[in-house]
Amino acid sequence: MTTVPTGSRARTRQAILDAAVEVLARNPSASLxxxxxxxxxxxxxxxxxxxxRSDLITxxxxxxxxxxxxxxxxxxxxxxxxxxxxxxxCREYFDLxxxxxxxxxxxxxxxxxxxxxxxxxxxxxxxxHTDGSIDPELPALWIQSLLWSQLYAGWSYLAEHGVSxxxxxxxxxxxxxxxxxx
Amino acid sequence: MTTVPTGSRARTRQAILDAAVEVLARNPSASLxxxxxxxxxxxxxxxxxxxxRSDLITxxxxxxxxxxxxxxxxxxxxxxxxxxxxxxxCREYFDLxxxxxxxxxxxxxxxxxxxxxxxxxxxxxxxxHTDGSIDPELPALWIQSLLWSQLYAGWSYLAEHGVSxxxxxxxxxxxxxxxxxx
DNA sequence: CCGTAATGGAACACCGCTGTTCCAAATTGG
DNA sequence: CCAATTTGGAACAGCGGTGTTCCATTACGG
Numbered sequence: 001m002t003t004v005p006t007g008s009r010a011r012t013r014q015a016i017l018d019a020a021v022e023v024l025a026r027n028p029s030a031s032l033x034x035x036x037x038x039x040x041x042x043x044x045x046x047x048x049x050x051x052x053r054s055d056l057i058t059x060x061x062x063x064x065x066x067x068x069x070x071x072x073x074x075x076x077x078x079x080x081x082x083x084x085x086x087x088x089x090c091r092e093y094f095d096l097x098x099x100x101x102x103x104x105x106x107x108x109x110x111x112x113x114x115x116x117x118x119x120x121x122x123x124x125x126x127x128x129h130t131d132g133s134i135d136p137e138l139p140a141l142w143i144q145s146l147l148w149s150q151l152y153a154g155w156s157y158l159a160e161h162g163v164s165x166x167x168x169x170x171x172x173x174x175x176x177x178x179x180x181x182x
Numbered sequence: 183m184t185t186v187p188t189g190s191r192a193r194t195r196q197a198i199l200d201a202a203v204e205v206l207a208r209n210p211s212a213s214l215x216x217x218x219x220x221x222x223x224x225x226x227x228x229x230x231x232x233x234x235r236s237d238l239i240t241x242x243x244x245x246x247x248x249x250x251x252x253x254x255x256x257x258x259x260x261x262x263x264x265x266x267x268x269x270x271x272c273r274e275y276f277d278l279x280x281x282x283x284x285x286x287x288x289x290x291x292x293x294x295x296x297x298x299x300x301x302x303x304x305x306x307x308x309x310x311h312t313d314g315s316i317d318p319e320l321p322a323l324w325i326q327s328l329l330w331s332q333l334y335a336g337w338s339y340l341a342e343h344g345v346s347x348x349x350x351x352x353x354x355x356x357x358x359x360x361x362x363x364x
Numbered sequence: 365c366c367g368t369a370a371t372g373g374a375a376c377a378c379c380g381c382t383g384t385t386c387c388a389a390a391t392t393g394g
Numbered sequence: 395c396c397a398a399t400t401t402g403g404a405a406c407a408g409c410g411g412t413g414t415t416c417c418a419t420t421a422c423g424g
Contacts, residue, residue: 008392008400029211031381042402047383135360141343142353145335153331157324171324178317179361190370190422213411224372229413 013049015039020060025098028105032056064099071096077120082128083180086147087173089124093151094169104152128180135182143180150176195231197221202242207280210287214238246281253278259302264310265362268329269355271306275333276351286334310362317364325362332358 019039023030032053036043050056071092077085093100125143128134134143154172158165201221205212214235218225232238253274259267275282307325310316316325336354340347 012400032383033381043382044384044402044404045400048401052383053381135356137356138353142339142357145339146332146357149331149335149338150328152334153327156331157327161323171320174317174319175324175328175361178363179357181360181363194370214413215411225412226373226414227371230371234413235411 012041012045016041016046016049016056017059017063020056021063021098021102024060025101025105060102064096064103067096067099068093068103072120077124081133082124082131083133083177085124086128086134086143086180087177089121090147090151090173090176091169093147094154094172097155100148101152101155104148132182134180138180146179147176150179194223194227198223198228198231198238199241199245202238203245203280203284206242207283207287242284246278246285249278249281250275250285254302259306263315264306264313265315265359267306268310268316268325268362269359271303272329272333272355272358273351275329276336276354279337282330283334283337286330314364316362320362328361329358332361 016035016039019041020035023035023038027034032046033043035056036046039046046056050059072089075085075089075092077089079085121144122140125134125138125140129136138146150172154168157163157171158168198217198221201223202217205217205220209216214228215225217238218228221228228238232241254271257267257271257274259271261267303326304322307316307320307322311318320328332354336350339345339353340350
């Protein structure tokens with residue numbers, strides 16, 4: 001049986017994952033050596049935790065999915081006015097930062113992400129359609145694409161221009177809100 | 183001196199560039215072999231036209247910049263109401279397709295792209311700010327990020343879901359228009 | 365129709381990344 | 395403080411992409 005992580009093991013594992021998120025978000029084809037350096041860990045150690053590159057990627061996706069789910073839960077998208085709920089979701093996702101750009105760059109069509117949202121998200125959009133706060137011409141799937149792409153735009157904007165995190169978040173939520181209005 | 187392209191040379195060169203756009207837009211780290219196959223050309227021939235990978239990339243950027251500039255010119259962003267001009271620009275860029283996703287994926291902050299637009303684009307946004315058709319809270323740079331990210335979202339949407347080009351374009355222009363409204 | 369240009373295939377060395385093994389050093393916990 | 399765990403460095407083979415050379419074949423223009 002696998003030994004229970006003795007604390008040190010868990011810490012190292014997390015350090016590697018964090019570094020991998022940061023490095024691979026910027027350059028999806030970065031080498032494992034780069035990740036190891038960023039994690040301040042020997043390449044040997046990295047291989048000890050994740051035998052193959054694909055194992056690391058898998059763990060990364062699991063981590064991203066988990067955080068995505070938590071963030072979705074925190075946004076309570078089934079409560080209150082639709083647009084406000086959409087903007088709460090936007091805020092929560094924005095805080096995930098690099099973690100989501102990972103999913104975004106690999107495959108926008110990520111099977112997970114669609115299913116993660118679809119139950120509640122479609123319902124949210126439907127709510128907005130019926131109460132007139134969301135343009136009925138815009139399907140839920142498109143609004144989801146919009147949300148993701150604007151988050152991406154926000155992160156890029158943050159990284160490239162000297163603008164505060166708070167200010168960027170303001171721009172994104174405002175733009176998302178405006179884009180879905182009828 | 184380099185011999186003047188005899189027609190056949192120019193055709194081959196163009197075939198390689200077209201294939202490179204298609205292949206590299208989907209996977210920026212695709213091999214030159216993949217590009218050669220897509221161009222229906224031997225790898226040797228490809229190397230004959232572009233000695234190094236970086237030479238191909240450079241040519242690709244030049245091609246993208248040129249088409250970007252033409253598209254910008256066609257949109258006549260200095261004419262008419264600001265939002266309509268923005269939507270014309272959106273339409274023209276949308277038609278560039280893969281060519282622009284290339285620039286987008288490599289570096290959203292592409293030095294070229296900012297300078298290409300900045301003269302006219304900032305003016306367009308200013309026009310919208312003063313006549314009240316564009317939310318004055320949104321800076322030109324952000325609107326530009328928005329435009330690009332929504333185009334990207336549109337292309338992805340087109341590729342992944344069975345939606346017509348025309349329909350996607352409608353969604354993008356509508357969303358862009360909505361996003362910048364005060 | 366002949367010669368030149370253009371092409372593609374094969375083979376080659378080179379390089380960086382990957383995944384593995386082995387061993388010595390450092391850390392940690394009891 | 396000792397022993398087990400954890401770590402990192404070095405070295406290695408394998409692999410795929412790169413860039414080059416050489417040669418035979420094909421296409422094209424005068």
